[in-house]
Amino acid sequence: MALEDLYREVILDHYRNPRNKGHLDEPQATAQGVNPLCGDEISIELTFEDDKVSGVAVAGQGCSISQSSASMMTEAIKGKSRQEIEELATKFRAMMSLDEGEDLNLDPDRPGSVLGDLEALQGVRQYPVRIKCASLGWNVLLEALEN
Amino acid sequence: MIDLSHLKSDFPVLSDGVHFLDSGASSQKPIPVLDAMDKFARTSYANVHRGAYKLSVASTNAYEAARARIAEFIGATDSREVIFTRGATTALNMVAFGWGLEHLREGDIILSTEIEHHANLVPWQMVAKRTGATLDHIPMTDDFRLDLDAYEQKLGPRVKIVAVTGMSNVLGTMPPVRKIADMAHAYGARVVVDAAQLVPHSPVNVVDLGADFLAFSSHKMLGPTGIGVLWGRMDALEETEPFEGGGEMISDVTLHDATWAEIPERFEAGTPPIIEAVGLHAAVDYLDSIGMDKILEHDMELTEIALKRLGDVPGVSIQGPPDTVDRGGVISMTIDGVHAHDVSTILDESGVSVRAGHHCAKPLMRRMGVAATARASFYVYNTPDDIDALEAGLRKAGDLFGVS
Numbered sequence: 355m356a357l358e359d360l361y362r363e364v365i366l367d368h369y370r371n372p373r374n375k376g377h378l379d380e381p382q383a384t385a386q387g388v389n390p391l392c393g394d395e396i397s398i399e400l401t402f403e404d405d406k407v408s409g410v411a412v413a414g415q416g417c418s419i420s421q422s423s424a425s426m427m428t429e430a431i432k433g434k435s436r437q438e439i440e441e442l443a444t445k446f447r448a449m450m451s452l453d454e455g456e457d458l459n460l461d462p463d464r465p466g467s468v469l470g471d472l473e474a475l476q477g478v479r480q481y482p483v484r485i486k487c488a489s490l491g492w493n494v495l496l497e498a499l500e501n
Numbered sequence: 502m503i504d505l506s507h508l509k510s511d512f513p514v515l516s517d518g519v520h521f522l523d524s525g526a527s528s529q530k531p532i533p534v535l536d537a538m539d540k541f542a543r544t545s546y547a548n549v550h551r552g553a554y555k556l557s558v559a560s561t562n563a564y565e566a567a568r569a570r571i572a573e574f575i576g577a578t579d580s581r582e583v584i585f586t587r588g589a590t591t592a593l594n595m596v597a598f599g600w601g602l603e604h605l606r607e608g609d610i611i612l613s614t615e616i617e618h619h620a621n622l623v624p625w626q627m628v629a630k631r632t633g634a635t636l637d638h639i640p641m642t643d644d645f646r647l648d649l650d651a652y653e654q655k656l657g658p659r660v661k662i663v664a665v666t667g668m669s670n671v672l673g674t675m676p677p678v679r680k681i682a683d684m685a686h687a688y689g690a691r692v693v694v695d696a697a698q699l700v701p702h703s704p705v706n707v708v709d710l711g712a713d714f715l716a717f718s719s720h721k722m723l724g725p726t727g728i729g730v731l732w733g734r735m736d737a738l739e740e741t742e743p744f745e746g747g748g749e750m751i752s753d754v755t756l757h758d759a760t761w762a763e764i765p766e767r768f769e770a771g772t773p774p775i776i777e778a779v780g781l782h783a784a785v786d787y788l789d790s791i792g793m794d795k796i797l798e799h800d801m802e803l804t805e806i807a808l809k810r811l812g813d814v815p816g817v818s819i820q821g822p823p824d825t826v827d828r829g830g831v832i833s834m835t836i837d838g839v840h841a842h843d844v845s846t847i848l849d850e851s852g853v854s855v856r857a858g859h860h861c862a863k864p865l866m867r868r869m870g871v872a873a874t875a876r877a878s879f880y881v882y883n884t885p886d887d888i889d890a891l892e893a894g895l896r897k898a899g900d901l902f903g904v905s
Contacts, residue, residue: 357850361843361901370838392842393859393866393873415872417842418902481846 359477360484361418368422368471373429378411385498389490394420396491398498406435412491419475419484424491426471436499443492445469449476450485503799505791509882520853520887525670525698525831525860525878527720530780534723537783538776549775550749550766564775567782568765574785575715576706577732584731584738584765585773589697590620592716592731593664595768596693597624599744600714600737604691605661607633612655612690613664614639614647615868616672619861621664621695621716639665641868645822647676656684662691667699667715671860671876672821673804673831675699682711691737697721697729701880702800702829704793713737719777723881724784728777731768738764745770788881796881800830803879807832807888814895816904820874830879833860836895839902841873847901848875848894855891 381399388395394416401409410428414421427446431439446469478488509515511531521529541563547556549564565580572580586592601624605611611625615638629636639652647665663685668675682692693714699705700715701722707715714737718729733741743750743761747770752760761767788796805825811817816837822828836844845857856876859866866872877891898904 357847357901360846366902391858393863394842417840419842484842484846487842 360481362474362477364426364471364474365418365422368425369418372412372421372425374410374412374425376411377413378409381409381411383498383501385494385501387490387494387497389416389420389486392416392487394487394490396420396424396494398424398491398494400498406433407431407439408433416490417484417487419478419487420490423472423475423488424494426475427491427495430470430472431495439495439499442469443496446472446492447489449473450479450488502802503795505795505799505881506884508791509884511787512882515882518852520851520890522877522879522883522887522891523854523856524701524721524880524883525876526856527726528701528723528880529882530725531723531784531787533787534725534780534783538725538780541779542776546776548772560775563782564773564778567778570782570785571730572732574789575700575730575732576708578708579735581763581765582707582732582735582738584733584768585778586716586729586731586768587727587774588720588729589695589716589718590729592714592729593620593693593695594624595731595744596714596716596733596741597628599741599768600691601625601628601634601662602632603742604740605629605632605634608659609634609661610655610657610659611636611662611664612639612652612660612685613637614666614676615641616645616647616669616674616676616865617664617666617862618670618695618697619863620697621666621693622864625664634661638864639663641865645672645674645820646827647674647681649677649680652681653684656688656690658688660685660688660690662693664693665695667694667696667705667710668702668829668831669821669862669865670698670831671833671862671865671874673829673833674822675703675827675829677827679709679711682713686711698829698831701788703797707732707734719781719784722781722784723787724781725774725777728774728781735764738768741768743767743770747771749773791881797829799881800879801825801828803883803885803888804828804830804832806885807877807879807891810888810892811895814892814899816899817895820869820871831876832878833874833876834895835871835874836899836902836904838904839898841875843902844875844895844898847898848891851890851894851897853887853890853894 386397396414545559549561700717720726750770820833841857
C-alpha cells in the first residue's frame with residue numbers, strides 16, 4: 355500500500371483548508387469527543403431547519419485523518435435529515451470496517467458516489483490504528499444528534 | 502564512536518531490518534533474556550517461598566538471586582530494599598498510597614514537576630484529594646530544564662515529598678536528582694524518583710543519587726514486561742504501609758486482623774512475577790556485560806548525531822535540550838504542518854518505528870504548547886543507520902505534506 359493511497363490530495367486539502375471550521379452563534383446541538391490515546395479533539399455544533407441540518411461547525415485539533423474526515427463530513431451532512439445522516443454514518447462505518455469494506459467497490463469519482471470526497475478515506479482501512487482517527491468526527495456527530 | 506552494532510543480532514525482532522526507535526516506550530529482548538526465562542520455566546519453575554520440595558526451593562533461590570543481583574546493579578547496600586512490583590507505575594503508586602496516605606495531612610505539600618510522566622503525577626493527584634494535601638509543581642524553564650530557583654522558593658517545612666523524574670520520557674532531560682534530593686532533605690521531605698527512563702540508560706547508584714524511593718520497569722531495560730522494581734531506603738520502607746494485602750505479605754492472620762511479614766515480603770502480596778524476575782536478572786547481566794557507562798555514551802553519541810541531522814530537516818523543531826548535557830537519548834520533535842501521527846505513519850512505511858502522541862505527559866505538552874510530538878528514542882541496538890532512515894523519513898513526510 356503506497357502512502358499516496360492514504361494521503362490523497364483531497365485529504366490533504368481538507369486538512370490544510372478545513373471546511374466549516376469554528377463555532378455557530380446559537381447551536382441547537384453540540385458534542386465533544388477526544389481520542390484519549392492520541393489526544394485528538396473534535397467538537398461539533400449543529401443547527402436545524404425542518405429537521406434538516408442547516409448549519410454545522412467543527413473545532414478541534416489532531417492529525418490529518420481525523421481533521422480531514424470531520425471536514426468532509428460537514429460537507430456531506432448539510433441539508434440532510436437525521437435519518438439520512440444516520441444512513442451515511444452506517445455507510446462510512448462499513449467503508450472503514452475491515453470485514454465489509456473490501457466489498458463496497460468504492461470509487462469517489464464514479465457517478466453517484468454516495469460518500470463523495472469521504473470515499474477518499476477508504477485507504478485508511480489499510481492502517482488499522484488510524485481508523486479511529488477517521489471515525490472520531492462521526493462518533494461525535496452521532497452523539498450531537500442524540501443530544 | 503562506540504560501536505555496539507555487533508549486538509543487533511542478539512535481538513530476534515530486529516532481524517527483518519526494522520529501525521526500532523521506540524525503546525523509550527519498551528525495549529526489545531535479547532536472546533540471553535529469552536533463553537534464561539525459557540530454561541527456568543522448563544527446568545526449575547514452581548511457586549516461591551511456599552513449597553518444601555526441591556523445585557520450589559530452586560525457584561525461590563532463583564527469585565532471590567534476581568533480587569540480590571538487581572540490588573547490586575543499582576548499588577543498594579541491602580537487597581531487602583529491592584521490592585519486585587508489576588512495573589514502575591505500580592511502584593510509584595505504592596509510594597503514593599503506601600507512604601503518602603500514611604504521612605500526608607491537610608496543609609502538607611506534595612511537590613511534583615511540570616515534566617512528569619502521568620505515572621508520577623496522577624497517583625499524587627489522587628492522594629492529594631484523599632488527604633487534603635496540596636499538589637504543587639516545579640516548573641520547567643524555557644530551555645527544557647527544571648527551574649531550580651523556583652524549586653528553592655517552593656521548598657519549606659510544609660513540603661513532605663518531592664516526586665521527580667530521573668530522565669524525562671519526552672525531553673530526555675535528566676534533572677540533577679542528587680541536588681534536588683539534598684535540598685528536599687534539608688526540609689525533612691522524602692524524595693521519590695521515577696527512574697523508568699534513567700535506570701535503563703545510565704549508571705545508577707542509589708546511595709549516590711540520594712533519593713528515598715526509586716521506581717523502574719524491566720521492560721524498558723531489555724527485560725520482560727510484568728515486572729518492575731521499587732527500591733526504597735530501609736528507613737523509608739519502614740514507614741511505608743503495604744499497598745496490597747494477600748498471601749505472602751503476612752506474618753499472622755486472624756479473622757479480624759493481620760500482622761505484616763518482614764520487608765520486602767510485606768510489599769509483595771500474591772504470587773510474584775517469578776519467571777520475569779529471572780528474565781530481569783539476565784537483562785541486568787546483559788547490560789552489565791556491555792557496561793552502563795558505555796551504554797550512556799553510546800546513546801549520547803547517537804543523540805548528538807540526531808540533533809545535528811534532524812535540526813536541518815525543513816520544518817522540524819526539537820522539543821527538548823538542544824545539546825547532550827545532562828540528557829538521555831530521547832528526541833521529541835514536531836514538524837510544521839504535519840501532525841505527529843502522520844509523521845509516525847509515514848516513518849513506519851520506511852520501516853522506522855517512533856512513538857507519536859502526548860507520551861503520557863499531557864501537562865508537559867500543554868506547557869510546550871504542542872498537541873503531540875513524534876519521539877525517537879535510542880538504545881543499545883541502534884546505530885547511525887537508524888538515524889539515516891529517520892532523517893529520510895522525516896524529509897519524506899515534509900515533502901508529502903508540502904512543507905518547505
